[in-house]
Amino acid sequence: MISVLKKLFQSDSVQPPQFDREHVLRLSTATLLIEVSRADFQELDSEITHMRLLLSQHFNLSENELDELMQQARKNADDLVSLQHVTRLLNEHFDEEMKIRVIEMMWQVVYADGVKDHYEEHLIRQIADLLYVSHKSFIQARHKAEEMAI
Numbered sequence: 001m002i003s004v005l006k007k008l009f010q011s012d013s014v015q016p017p018q019f020d021r022e023h024v025l026r027l028s029t030a031t032l033l034i035e036v037s038r039a040d041f042q043e044l045d046s047e048i049t050h051m052r053l054l055l056s057q058h059f060n061l062s063e064n065e066l067d068e069l070m071q072q073a074r075k076n077a078d079d080l081v082s083l084q085h086v087t088r089l090l091n092e093h094f095d096e097e098m099k100i101r102v103i104e105m106m107w108q109v110v111y112a113d114g115v116k117d118h119y120e121e122h123l124i125r126q127i128a129d130l131l132y133v134s135h136k137s138f139i140q141a142r143h144k145a146e147e148m149a150i
Contacts (some may be wrong), residue, residue: 025093026059028086029102030073032127036106038077040117050112054105087130099131100141107145114149 033055037047056066080086090099103124110120128138 021093024089026055026061026069027072027076028089029058029105030055030069031076031080031086032083032102033105033109034070034073034077035080035083036109036120036123036127039120039123040115041119044113047109047112051109054108058101058105083127083130087127090131094131096133099133100137102131103128103133103138104141104144107142108148111145111149 030051033051037043037051052066052070055061055069056063059069061069090102094102106124106127110116110124124142125138128135133141
């Protein structure tokens with residue numbers, strides 16, 4: 001992830017190419033979803049399956065693109081030192097609605113196994129704060145995911 005971010009910001013042009021920026025945003029989102037799936041120290045198949053569904057629908061990805069994205073996101077999550085690197089990019093390039101959508105997707109991954117763990121909730125709350133998502137939107141996203149899980 002760090003190498004991808006460095007390449008993005010070391011570009012000679014003022015505006016990075018659209019493809020690179022889109023890829024980094026997809027990768028950042030997928031990395032956050034991987035992180036929340038690991039927050040309870042169990043990475044369940046139901047969470048991974050739901051995560052793949054969310055990413056493929058949201059970013060309109062083929063199976064091959066999704067496999068590659070998941071592989072890169074998993075490596076980035078393994079190497080992640082701070083959430084701020086990931087959330088800074090999302091803050092710079094996503095509007096409020098998209099940031100709330102990321103929080104909703106995280107909640108949906110949490111409820112994919114039917115159990116909300118306090119570690120998962122804490123991580124999502126931390127990321128919501130880093131994304132400047134209001135507490136009201138954080139709660140609404142959780143309720144929306146709860147309703148979808150029922």
